[in-house]
Amino acid sequence: MSFVTVGGDGSARPTFFELVAAERLMPSLKAAAAYSLSVFAQRRPGFHRLLDWEDECFALVTALLDRQALATSSASFADSLYGLRRVPVDARTDSGASSSGSGGGEGAAGSSDSPARSLSRRQQRMTLLLLVGLPYVKAKLDALYSRHRTHVDGVLGLGLARLQRQASPPAQPGDAAARDGWLPRLRAAALAAFLRAYPWLHAGQEAASFAYQLAYLLDSTSYYSPAVHLLRQRIARVSGHELVEAERSTRARRAAELARARAKGAAPARLAREGALRAGYALADHTRNALILSVFAFKILEWWYTSGEEKLASQKALPPPPPPPAPRPAPDGLPLPEDPATCPLCRQARTNPALTTASGYAFCYPCIFTHVEQHGRCPITHIPATVDSIRRLYQST
Known part of the structure; x- marks a missing residue:
């Protein structure tokens, strides 16, 4: 074939x-x-x-x-x-x-x-x-x-x-494991x-x-x-x-x-x-054709x-559900600025915006990355968060 x-x-x-x-x-x-x-x-x-x-x-x-x-x-x-x-x-x-x-x-x-x-x-x-x-x-x-x-x-x-x-991690005085940690560093x-x-x-x-x-x-x-x-x-x-x-x-x-x-x-x-031998010959003759047909x-x-999924999606299109309410700020959390375009951490105009999926509040990416890495929580709601939960935002101009 x-x-x-x-x-x-x-x-x-x-x-x-x-x-x-x-x-x-x-x-x-x-x-x-x-x-x-x-x-x-x-x-x-x-x-x-x-x-x-x-x-x-x-x-x-x-x-x-x-x-x-x-x-x-x-x-x-x-x-x-x-x-x-x-x-x-x-x-x-x-x-x-x-x-x-x-x-x-x-x-x-x-x-x-x-x-x-x-x-x-x-x-x-x-x-x-x-x-x-x-x-x-x-x-x-x-x-x-x-x-x-x-x-x-x-x-x-x-x-x-x-x-x-x-x-x-930083070596501690007298820590033998830290002295032998050259392989993970490598x-x-x-x-x-x-x-x-x-x-x-x-x-x-x-x-x-x-x-x-x-x-x-x-x-x-x-x-x-x-x-x-x-x-x-x-x-x-x-x-x-x-x-x-x-x-x-x-x-x-x-x-x-x-x-x-x-x-x-x-x-x-x-x-x-x-x-x-005949079985091997038949396998060699027909395997190629079977793969191509597959x-x-x-x-x-x-x-x-x-095409079937697209047709079903067009027939049964449902309105999107309403967004969930925003998490409430913690009593001792960082206050929200009056201007929504201001970063709550640096109090400057937000650049390179990002948010944590734990709370949904937007910050500057370097600000929220450093804060979550050091404290492990959202600065406004104090909901636990990790750096893996940070998502970049892309705004259309």
Whole structure:
């Protein structure tokens, strides 16, 4: 099963849209799998364990699919669905393609590298490592940053300073635990450095990918992405002749394996080996189609439920409930200023407004952050509060 019609001599350069579609296929599969697991987990709580290991499970499935595709067609699983394959580029071809400029994109794609060339075992292993490892590491770094990014939301790094103070409390005289607390301090410093540097690293990675894609779109390079350039590979179309030869080779290999399975051993053992081989062949032939159909089914269900929820929401729109009454100020709490635009703490015009969800009164963000961090309560109502309950306010001008 393929999404495109292949043909010609295989030297044609893939279009930008083919490569984008192949690149986005695996994230779509991951979203479909995560959505399905979340739906099943609502009825079968045991599926929550798989959701906890979502990245690891999908990396394992991706590794199996890509390993099979690389071994049989010198392509990733997503590339093979779009009739594409990966062709190694040697230094001589690479320098020729670079010196030819924008007019050499097509020539580089079909001149020096024969379409029959396949990836070596070492190139397959390196390709599999990047195809599986990079998305997995990226997902873990994104999750780590999302989990701790509230620490960088404060003004002038107040959140990071709080994080470091919590990880390395002031040392007391004679406190052995404080003297041995270098590891928490090191972890806090590493986390702070990561939270500051990761947005720039992410922006750099996105900028590099955009530059490669723009250069490929303008026919200035044969490399679609930095990863493909690092692997010294280019992506080419699979010709009809190559498809026929690959099918013929697969049939011959399977026939030889079945013949060897029938050649020796007792009859039950021969039947068991032959049945196992045929089951493996059927699984390899139909797994890809089943995964693609699952993506279509996921998109159809997503559209169905989204349109149904919007229709129900428009039919049963209820008026919003009235807001609850404001908490009363404490007798010994901070008095409210006469001007609602004045901060009750600094008695100046409120800037960078924020509130605590415990009381709902608005202050300047640095003022309320420092007060709640020191006293652990709202200064007006004395209702207990934490810095995690502080919410920034954005006023339209």
